[in-house]
Amino acid sequence: MEFKHIQKLIKDIHSVELHVIHTTEDLKKLLSQGKLESDNQQLITTLYEAHQNDLDPLFVETNSDCHFIMFPDSDCYYLVGPFTLEANHRSLPYLKRASLRSLAELLYYLIFEKQGAKLLFSEDLEASSPLPLTRSPLTPDTPLHQQELENLMLTAIREGQIAKVKELLLLNPINKENDSIGVLSKKSLIRHYRNISITTVTLATRAAIQGGLFPEIAYTLSDRYIQALEETQFISDISKLMTEALVELTRKVSQEKQLNFSPITNKAREYISNHLYEPITREDVADFLMISPNHLDKVFKADLDNSIARYIKHEKLNLACELIEQQHYSLSDISESLGFHSLNSFSKLFKQHYGYTPSHHLRHSAK
Structure with missing residues (x-):
């Protein structure tokens, strides 16, 4: 996914800014615009220089309620923020502490196209224990190899095979969950399935573009469904929305393939x-x-x-x-x-x- 679309997605879902840093000077310039105290600027700069070889996202909590998530790529550095964890703060975007890991995991996947990120914390730099997301988002509880199933699904989307996509979606474990499970009873489970579904829609969007769907159409459709996934509070609704997104993307690919234009x-x-x-x-x-x-x-x-x-x-x-x-x-x-x-x-x-x-x-x- 193009960086500008990742920026927009992070902004729409979590209301925070995503920046790319190439040098220490770039970082200092950005931090100075945020009016951080000098000791906090020094903290972030020091962590930036010390964290170059660790690809896991790092949460940096300053003493002025102005926080960041940061991690490096091979040739640049990503900085998310500033944001606050205080609900009554008026000048910065508010992010719930419980959303930190989901933001880090989603961003890591969108940039590196793989899962497994651990959110590190600047106060101790010890690995946290996030909800495990090691399974492929398209993997059901069947003997079929997970990579094979994912390839089948993405191939069906690229080729506009609506019936095949619906058949494979029946194997999705989210479809077997209890309709009554809500955000208040199992909040971490809801977040887990949201992450899985967002990742799946992201993969499907890329496959649809490869199948001939125009990127702007695909990304607009993807943004709409991802926003809806963030707002829903029931696992059954997450399942329905993800199914609708994949079927709709496949339908648009199919329609595009049927056009016989010059x-x-x-x-x-x-x-x-x-x-x-x-x-x-x-x-x-x-x-x-x-x-x-x-x-x-x-x-x-x-x-x-x-x-x-x-x-x-x-x-x-x-x-x-x-x-x-x-x-x-x-x-x-x-x-x-x-x-x-x-x-x-x-x-x-x-x-x-x-x-x-x-x-x-x-x-x-x-x-």
């Missing part, structure tokens, strides 16, 4: 999908493909019976609809980020396309 149209659609957060014109797409705008329009209309300008507007509005449903962004932010001239013009176009306003869709999504 190479020009496919490349144009991919370019548009990757630049939805920018102002896009048919001239931009034509320049990218090194053909004339008129020829691009002719090919595009033959394949899709639609002009490229209308297609761009359609894709931007579809993405806007997805972002509204996530309920993490204001309508003005969505309008601005997608390059609409104003919130008013965005609302008019949205109503023309869907038959109701963005505000109406937001209210309906919140129910």
Whole structure:
């Protein structure tokens, strides 16, 4: 997964920032922006220099309620924070202490694409005892080798085989849990299954992209389901959401494979999908493909019976609809980020396309 998507995922789930540090000077500059006391800056810098050979995430707790998680990669260093563990703190993102391990495990997996991270603590640098996550997230309690099953699932997603994905999902152990198990009765178990499901959706997203689904579509869909997984409080709902995510990703791959468009149209659609957060014109797409705008329009209309300008507007509005449903962004932010001239013009176009306003869709999504 691209780093910017990992940053966004960590920000959306845990409300904290993820930074990449390449040198001690980079670290000092970042710490100075956070207005840390000099002794705390020195503590983090010292740990940064001493922790280069240990890949496990390290939780750094300062004496000013300004905390970090940090760990190195082969050519850089990752820093998560600052955040606070105090619920009444107003100037920093609040993170529950119980969420530290889940954040460290998720981030470690997203960056290194493997499990097994141990969260170390700066006060003693002794290994903690996190809930073991050594099994593959797609592994059921069957004699089938776990790597073989995971490969079967990811291959089915890449190939758009919906029936096969549903068959393999029936083997998932989460589907066998009791519907009544809630966050208050077995909180650690809930967190365990959330981590498994988030990891599974991440793997499935990558497989869908490899199968031909445009990255922006795949990541938007993934973000929506991961947010829903974080908010649910029952294991049975986690199972349903993970199943829905994998089936939906596979369905979109299948739909993409059934389209028999020309190479020009496919490349144009991919370019548009990757630049939805920018102002896009048919001239931009034509320049990218090194053909004339008129020829691009002719090919595009033959394949899709639609002009490229209308297609761009359609894709931007579809993405806007997805972002509204996530309920993490204001309508003005969505309008601005997608390059609409104003919130008013965005609302008019949205109503023309869907038959109701963005505000109406937001209210309906919140129910």
